[in-house]
Amino acid sequence: MNDQPTNDSPWHLLRRVMPIALVAVVVALLVFEAGHIDLHAIQKQLAAIAPPWLAALALGGLAAVAAAATYDVIAARVIGYARTPLAGLRVGMLATGINNVVSLSGLTGSSLRVLLVTGDGVSSAAALRYAGMVATASPLGLSVLAWITLIVRPAILAATPVPEWLMLVALAVIALYLPLYLTLAMTSLLRIGRLAAVERLSAMQAGAFVAASVLEWLLAASVLWGALWVLAAPPPLAAVLAAFVLAATLGMLSFLPGGFGVFDATLAGLLVAHGTDTETAVAALVLYRVAYFLVPMLAALFLGANVLASSRLAANLRRHPIVSILAWPVARAVDLGIRLLSGLTAAAGILLLAGAAFPNLLSHNRLLSQWLPLAAIEASHLASVAIGLSLIVAARGLSLRLRRALWLAVGLLIAGAVFGLTRGLDWGTSLLLAVIAVLLYVSRGSFERQGSLSRQVGAWPWTLALVLALIGYLVLGQSFYNGGSLNPLVFGIDVHSTRFLRGAVVGLISVIVLAIWTWPRWAAPTLELPSAGELDELAEWLEAHGSNGYSHLMLLGDKSIRYSGDERSAMIGYASVRNRLVALSDPAGDAAARRAAIVDFRRLADAQHCTPVFYQVGPDDLSAYLDNGFALFKLGEIARVNLLEFSMQGKRNSDKRGALNRAERLGLRFEIVEPPFDDAFLDALAVVSDDWLGEKPAEKTFSLGCFDRDYLQRAPIAIVRDSDDRLIAFASILPSYGHHEEYSIDLMRHLGDAPGGTMDFLFVRLMQSAQADGYRWFSLGMAPLAGVGDTPWARPAEQLARLAFEHGNRFYNYKGLKAFKDKWHPEWQSMYLAYPPDTRLSTLQLDIAALIAGGYRRILGHG
Template sequence: MTGGAMMESVTEDGAAMPWRTWVKGGLTGLVILAVAALAWTALSRLAAEISYAEVVVALRATPLWAIGLALAATGVSFLALTLYDWTALAYVGRRVPYPVVGLTSFCAYAVGNTVGFGPLTAGAIRYRFYTPHGLEPEEVARIVGFVTATFGLGVAGVTALGLLVAGDVTGLSLPGWLGHAAGAAGLLVLAGLLVLAGRHASLPLGRWRVDLPRPRLLLVQFAATLVDIAAAGTVLWVLLPATGVGLPAFIAIYAVAVGLGVLSHVPAGLGVFETIVLAALAGRADTEQVLGALLLYRIIYHVVPLLLAGLLVGLLETRRVALVVASSRAVQAGARLAPPVLGALTLLLSAMLVFSGVTPADDTRLALLAGWMPLPLLEAAHFLSSVLGLVLFVAARGITYRLDGAWWAAVCIVPVAIFLALAKALALTEMLLLTLLLILLLITRREFTRHTSLLHQSLTPPWLVAMGLLLISALAILFFVYKDIAYVHDLWWRFEFSAEAPRGLRALLGVTLLAGVGATWVLLRPARLKPESPPDAADRARALAIVDAQPRPGAQLALLGDKSLLFAEDGSAFIMYARHGRSWIALSDPVGPQEAWPPLIWRFVEMARAVGGRAVFYQVAPDNLALYADAGLVAFKLGEEAQVDLAHFELKGAKRANLRNGYNRCEKSGLEFALVPPEGVPAIMEALRAVSDEWMAAHNVREKRFSLGAFIPDYLLLRPVAVIRHEGRIVAFASLMLTGMTEEAGIDLMRFSAAAPPATMEYLMLKLILHFKAAGYRRFNLGMAPLSGLSASAVGLWQQVGRAVYERGDRFYNFAGLRAFKSKFGPDWEARYMAVPGGLNPMLALADITMLIGGGLWGVVRK
């Protein structure tokens, strides 16, 4: 509404039976659909005594001055909404230019208020936008949490203020003093919260505590919420007939309706919001006038901002094409916002086509058509327009995710729908809106670059729930519009220009049948996947060439032999991945040119979804999080990677005294460092094996895989191996990670024997750092410090569990000790993330990754 967002098994041949996935998502969806059905039922009973024609008359009787005031109030409300993000950014200590924040906030709320589910919520759009601006996912989560919490408090404050001023606003004839007392109590609670914020206190939230923002921020946010809800409530109030309810009292009613709409989880509170308002105003105004005002409110406060958001991103895209100013932050924001905004607009107009199929056309226009259009053409246009509306609804998902197949489908469907709108009822408004959508799609063509067919996309439970809500709403509208017409079976076969109820029945039946067939096909279609097999020699050679042509040495883990490879269509990049349980786990970001990454990431995500699996990207860099957000994944921090800046590394100075002293002691003790090239490694392979076996026996571990190197002779022969000899015997070694570029080097496998003197591994690390510094490399990668850098104050199960494991899990893994060892070399720490669907998926995915690295449950138990 306003500031608030609203059994599987995979067979060996790759066929999918994603029952468990659908059951879990389906139960939530059924609850939402049940709430929506109950709301529509209640709304129908409240409007039982009025007709559709009376609502239309009341709608047309709305004075122009009221519409003008409503539009102005809408502008004030959305201006206040931009302050939500501004205060939230200040709360997390980040700065983004206000014009860019305003653009993002406006588009996010225009989409979230109107559609309000899944990837089209305001929170999802914030995540897509803010991560490219350097914000970490935890900060975006805090922004969303701050906005949601303060919006809830603001709704409570507005309701309390309305009760204090007006007393009874419930319509239940309660004593006025009771309302005044409840309002005063609510305001006192909020005042107490403000006092606590002034004392820098924190509030308990379950097992955790949340730091309160500064009083100034809290006051600004409260003021913004007050202005937002007051302005949004004013939009509806000025459209309503005289009800005897003053503006303060009505805003309290509006705040309650908004809050219940958000809590219902029905997209945009559709039906729920209307039921609350209609019930609260029962007996105070004519029902048909209230319904007309509610419909006009939806258009002014929801549809108009979305249309403006579409025009805005279209203009920004035009400016980008015309002036080539892609470096402008506003233009970049417009490019990122275009797909979700146009996806929401497509969704809205698809619903318009379906709803227009179950509502009567203007009699004058029908009479005009009867004079020159054959009846079969009108009947076909009416039926096909509704069916195309459902197809356009499906295409909206692909547009949100930048699929070129969805773009082509929409560009082909919309002109046909424009012609059908003319043929079925001279529907000029439909034609105008569809023309606008077509223009915006053509302008933003460059944003839809993912080469995926519309027929092969996987409709997830939230989208199927939205489709179910569309059908329930269309059915409720049909029953309301034609409730005075007695149902007889002959209605289905009646074909006349004036027989609009039969046309509505046939259109709804066609849409329902198509939706049912489509949903069944999505659930039961076989997976279009080739059986997985280890990469052959040709694939390994292709992968090695790509690895050598890019700067990240960790990509050579693709050659370990335990992962499958998914190559880009042009062969320029690949994803290395393995499967465990339902998790399809890609190691790190894609390897290769970054322009090939977006379609490759999308292919991998859809490939996993097609068989009921979860796509997981493990150890990805923060700069690329927006790519995973665009694919519907959420990032969770895994830890931090240590990278030594070789240009500034020195052993001189007081900070390096301990390192320098240890280095000198190792030199004096007779340790010898050597870098053995790949061709020389076979000669020392048995000595390396002896050191490796002794190290594993001493630590009671077995070889790890996937994200860690293993002692595999063929793998060790790919790169040089650094060795430390003592008295002529190899006592320690480290295999290296390198590429054909002299930008970054790293260590892979590190082992040492009991004969190695103290500080041998530290000495080996220093020798490698100094060697690659002299060779002109820019960075030396020391690898990950798992669970490092997780905020102790962040709210969220992932953060809190990860922090607790880091602090108290030494008996299983020396998390703090590993970071302390790497910190000796003064590295820069860069966060690494796991991108995965939300809910319980992160925990389940991490369990699958642990099994994969450890070689199954027994490997994990044995370390």
């Protein structure tokens, strides 16, 4: 019987309703209290704290997280995992510090523990037991404190605006956790269903977990009490502890990361009701969040930022036997270090911007005026605004792992720390920026991608973030300086309002400049085109390893050539447009080598922050593209004539016999000329080509050949001469290398006054020649959009393409081309575009059209 909880189970409904209800209460409380909060007073209280006390609070937060990390030491001994206590604490600090901020009902910390422990050789089953013991131990201390609170029933419980009975129910729910845990862990009672897998513990082991958890929660509460103490005379310790327990209980039941919002609103309301100033309560919560959440997370990143982004963890994820259980959080954990560093950098920019909006303390101004001229203080303020906004842009580059973004962010953080001091002796912000700069430098090995920070794709969310940050700066300043001087030319050490106005002007200019700098531009991948000698080597490689229908086009020299495998057993030719790396057709080589080449090409594109695309791929390797995360879009169908069945006898090709008879009466002669070609012959071909092009735009490239004399020298050319020995038509041949599987043609051109049926005559003779040489197929090329979206279940993009095929012939002769090829009675083979599914298909198709046309300038220049 399936014992999984259904979507209608009470537990599932509770998980959905509880956070929504509690968040609604929190929003109501915040709206009610917002009008009574004096931000200036909060800023003054925080800025007045001596740095030694800030350091003491940070150490207290680290001590509380270290107490939580002792769970790892105990759990390691239970499963028999040989690890030193120091190593256990390191894993615990790393997982707990990150889980406290990015918690997914504890899955983030559990996922990190499983990956780290299995990386040391522990079995998957033991790793799951280990992570489960740690996850279930954390609420024990809160449960003990909830029992004490229920028994003592302090008066502070009645101070909350929420009904007291509801508070008591919430405490009772958490209090029941302790006896249930001990019953399950130490006895055989209640071991039914999934509970039968709960780890059996001895009394000493269970007691150790309870003691460690109580210590963790008491230390966390002491950090809060310490924050109140450094700000003002705090309420009695017992009252603070009871308020902390109740707020933590509601925060845990909300299932939100760190109880964010629910914990804060509840605690602030209780403290204010017990006589604490609203500003002091909010300032204490800010200190608590920084000391207990932010500082430990920074320490965790310092301990394991490189480990979190390592390829070893990614490899573990792909082959891990329990990936089905922890797939989503583990996948996020692999990239978590980089994302957190990026988020911290953006947060540092916002913090620097907010600091510039706050008025400087008078005492700080007086000290600065003794050391620095007014111009230096003013310049520091303006620089802080510009640097704060620039850090948001740098954070975008960090999330993409760009090397240049790393050094830009480090430089901005160091400059921001310096200007934070010279602007207003903002020690806290400057110290935080310096710490983040150190973390980035320590993790520099994780930022390996090349590319320009100013050439980003999809930058609009970050542009929006810039605008919102500036709006926040303006709103915050308006709340402080409403009614102050509006003349930005008034200067003075204590004239804050005009300094804010100048900062607003610099902020607006910075947002405009940064938006223009990052939008709309694209990554510029590095391409190296092959030399003539390398093209000769490619031709030899194709003879040795075989080719596909597009391999000869690599000899145009307009595509980069990439070999993969230790023995260069596969080859891909590709070009770039904007931030796209577009490979032409499937890789060449044997089946196994082609699969490996697809993976190698995707990694190449990822390293350069580009989109990998395979254009015109056949059906043979579709599973390889799907396995590597590509989506497929049908481009059309290739017409292939089966030469084993091709014959000019019978009714099937009677119309072609008429073309042959007419050509013979006109004295047309067919010939295949082998290279090398002399200049006179190439000049004759050029006359035909130029006449055929006429007023057409410049020749297309990439997936089509062009009239390039060096390229034409690499394959035979079929020609047709008239009775006067004048060359009137030609077709360059796309030969097969290493086999006689498929025969095809590339350039097909004729004079405007060539007799009707000339190209049919040319095609018939080519097919007969290929048939005589033992080829199996003759390719007539692709009919674009043929067979696309012709079923009721086709995707919307394919159905739209079908409309273009049916009604777009005034722009491109889709139906005419399909009809011309149909008369040769071919077999149709579908061709596809393979692309990452998060790529916008419409812009990708436009990019490829521009690539084939020779660039956007050409396509726009010719309308």
